Structure formats: C-alpha cells, structure tokens
Amino acid sequence: MNRKNILVTGGAGYIGSHTLVELYNSGYKPIVVDNLSNSSLNNITGAEQIIKSKIDFYKVDCTDFEQMNKVFKEKKNIDAVIHFAAFKSVEESVRHPDKYFSNNIRSLETLIDLMNSHNVNNIIFSSSCTVYGTPEFLPVNELAPFGKAESPYGETKQLCEKLIEKSTINSISLRYFNPVGSHPTSLIGDCSADKPNNLVPIICEVASGKRESMQIFGNDYNTIDGTCVRDYIHVVDLAKAHVMAVNHILNNTKIKTAYNLGVGKGVSVQEVIDSFQKVNNLKISYELGPRRSGDVEKIYSDNTKINDELGWFPVMSFESGLESAWNWEKLKN
Numbered sequence: 001m002n003r004k005n006i007l008v009t010g011g012a013g014y015i016g017s018h019t020l021v022e023l024y025n026s027g028y029k030p031i032v033v034d035n036l037s038n039s040s041l042n043n044i045t046g047a048e049q050i051i052k053s054k055i056d057f058y059k060v061d062c063t064d065f066e067q068m069n070k071v072f073k074e075k076k077n078i079d080a081v082i083h084f085a086a087f088k089s090v091e092e093s094v095r096h097p098d099k100y101f102s103n104n105i106r107s108l109e110t111l112i113d114l115m116n117s118h119n120v121n122n123i124i125f126s127s128s129c130t131v132y133g134t135p136e137f138l139p140v141n142e143l144a145p146f147g148k149a150e151s152p153y154g155e156t157k158q159l160c161e162k163l164i165e166k167s168t169i170n171s172i173s174l175r176y177f178n179p180v181g182s183h184p185t186s187l188i189g190d191c192s193a194d195k196p197n198n199l200v201p202i203i204c205e206v207a208s209g210k211r212e213s214m215q216i217f218g219n220d221y222n223t224i225d226g227t228c229v230r231d232y233i234h235v236v237d238l239a240k241a242h243v244m245a246v247n248h249i250l251n252n253t254k255i256k257t258a259y260n261l262g263v264g265k266g267v268s269v270q271e272v273i274d275s276f277q278k279v280n281n282l283k284i285s286y287e288l289g290p291r292r293s294g295d296v297e298k299i300y301s302d303n304t305k306i307n308d309e310l311g312w313f314p315v316m317s318f319e320s321g322l323e324s325a326w327n328w329e330k331l332k333n
C-alpha cells in the first residue's frame with residue numbers, strides 16, 4: 001500500500017496518539033516528532049500495539065530548526081503536517097506566559113519556515129474554542145470574532161491561527177471544545193506530566209484516591225444548575241476529524257479555513273460529576289467553592305460547518321468517554 005506521509009508534531013500526546021491510530025487505519029503513514037515534554041513513549045508503543053505496526057518517531061523539539069530540518073530532509077515526501085505540539089495548561093500559562101509564547105509560537109514559526117523551504121503545503125492546526133473568549137451568542141459558530149483571550153494560552157492559539165492565515169500554506173484550524181475519554185483498548189491516553197487541569201482527569205484523580213476531594217468553582221452562574229457549561233467531545237471522534245481534515249486538504253487546493261470541533265451540546269460541571277459517578281458506579285468527593293477568575297460561564301459549539309463540509313459527526317457517547325477515561329486512569333496507576 002502506498003501510504004501518504006503525515007508529519008504529526010506532538011504525536012506522543014493525548015490527542016496526537018489517538019490521531020496516529022486513526023490516520024494509520026485510514027491508509028496514511030504517520031511520522032511523529034515529539035520532545036516528550038508532556039507525554040511518554042508509552043503512547044507510541046501503545047499506538048503501535050493497536051495498529052500492529054511500527055511508527056517512525058523522532059524525539060525532537062519543534063522549536064529546534066536544525067533538528068527539524070533533518071527530519072524534513074530525511075522524510076523527503078511529507079504530504080501534510082498535523083501540528084499538535086504545544087503547551088496546553090491554561091492555568092500554567094497565567095503563571096508563566098513567556099514559556100507559552102515561546103514554545104507555542106516558535107514551534108509553529110519554525111514549522112512554517114521549514115514547510116515553505118521543503119515545499120510542504122498543507123497544515124492542520126490544533127486550535128481551541130478559547131479563541132472565542134466569552135462568545136456573544138451560543139452555540140458559537142466560526143463567524144464569531146476572536147474575543148478577549150482569557151489567558152496567555154488562549155492568546156497563543158489566536159496568534160497561531162493568525163500566523164497560519166498570513167502564510168501561503170493551505171490550512172485547516174480545528175477549534176477543539178473539551179476532549180474527554182481514551183481509546184477503548186486503554187493502550188493510549190492522556191499522560192500529561194503536569195497536574196491535570198481539565199475536569200474529567202481531575203475527577204479521575206479523586207476517584208483513584210490521588211486527590212482527596214475536588215472543588216466546583218462557582219454554582220451561581222446563569223446555567224441549568226449554576227455550574228459552568230462546556231461541550232465535551234470524545235477523543236476518538238476528535239481524532240477521526242483530523243483524518244477527514246487531511247482527506248479534505250489533500251483533495252483541494254487553496255484552503256484556508258477553521259472548524260469547530262465539538263458535539264454541540266452544553267453539559268454542566270455538576271452534570272459531568274453526576275454522570276461520572278453513575279457510569280462508573282462510584283462516589284466522588286467534591287465541595288462547592290467560589291468562582292475562579294477567567295472561567296467562561298458557558299460555551300458550546302455550532303458544529304454545522306464541519307458536518308456540512310467534511311461530513312464529520314460525533315458518534316461516541318459522552319458516557320463512553322467518562323467510562324474510558326476512568327479505565328485509562330486505573331491502568332495508568
């Protein structure tokens with residue numbers, strides 16, 4: 001089989017590793033570049049076990065021009081790049097903004113330079129719904145303007161989308177809402193070296209006893225039960241959207257677009273905790289606390305554009321996301 005080469009930066013990470021599997025299963029050859037700053041080689045070996053094939057892996061930092069140049073030279077025919085590599089903690093970005101601007105922006109700038117000099121013309125970029133800040137209308141669609149970034153992390157995503165927009169490269173920015181869950185085999189998942197900042201990984205840590213309890217930040221918002229509302233998307237559905245984006249960009253010229261990648265349904269923090277307890281048949285210890293600064297009250301996606309243009313629809317249930325997240329946490333320990 002003559003597989004097209006897809007360079008996957010950050011491919012050892014949570015979303016990247018799931019995407020490797022879907023790319024391979026759809027006939028592509030993923031080539032991974034990752035410095036393992038927030039992940040583990042276990043995700044590469046796990047993905048290899050799932051697809052029953054070796055994956056080319058380079059332990060390289062994307063901001064290192066020389067090392068990245070070597071990868072481009074060695075791999076000659078790269079058909080497209082999926083750029084996941086970035087730091088992703090909103091909370092850490094507030095404490096260390098320079099770390100985020102330096103890594104997230106420089107890795108993309110380096111990549112664009114190399115893509116230009118090696119004639120690689122297609123990029124899929126990992127963006128985020130944080131680009132909208134607090135949207136004026138819900139569900140938010142892609143016509144909404146970039147809002148005031150709530151964190152340096154969110155600002156890096158806005159700046160990266162603008163950098164890509166200005167380049168001459170064909171591009172699709174995928175604006176993820178809130179990824180949850182793991183591959184059903186539990187062989188790959190989120191191995192963030194940092195303390196988790198996302199809701200479901202935190203719930204998993206409480207369930208496993210790593211944390212005694214957790215706090216819900218605010219229960220006086222204008223939402224169904226007063227807690228913040230988000231749009232949770234199963235990571236396998238998210239990974240599949242990347243394959244559809246690659247198919248689309250390789251079959252069309254002159255693409256510069258962005259898609260929301262969410263289920264289109266708002267779920268409150270309280271509802272997530274309640275469902276997690278029910279699905280996994282356990283009790284989570286939590287308390288209600290004050291609002292946290294920078295939190296958006298509610299955000300969920302209008303996903304019509306990606307439905308219509310790429311034919312992508314979510315198929316995995318929210319419950320299976322919570323179940324697989326817990327299975328991954330149990331095996332991780």
Ligand SMILES: NC(=O)c1ccc[n+]([C@@H]2O[C@H](COP(=O)([O-])OP(=O)(O)OC[C@H]3O[C@@H](n4cnc5c(N)ncnc54)[C@H](O)[C@@H]3O)[C@@H](O)[C@H]2O)c1
Binds near residue numbers: 015039062087088126
């Ligand atoms: N997980 C989420 O909630 C979420 C939501 C919206 C957007 N995103 C974006 O999606 C992408 C992937 O997120 P994830 O959850 O898989 O995160 P992750 O931390 O699990 O994966 C990112 C990977 O990139 C690697 N990396 C970071 N900087 C690098 C560098 N300079 N050179 C080489 N490798 C580097 C890390 O080691 C890690 O393996 C990120 O760009 C993130 O900002 C994530």
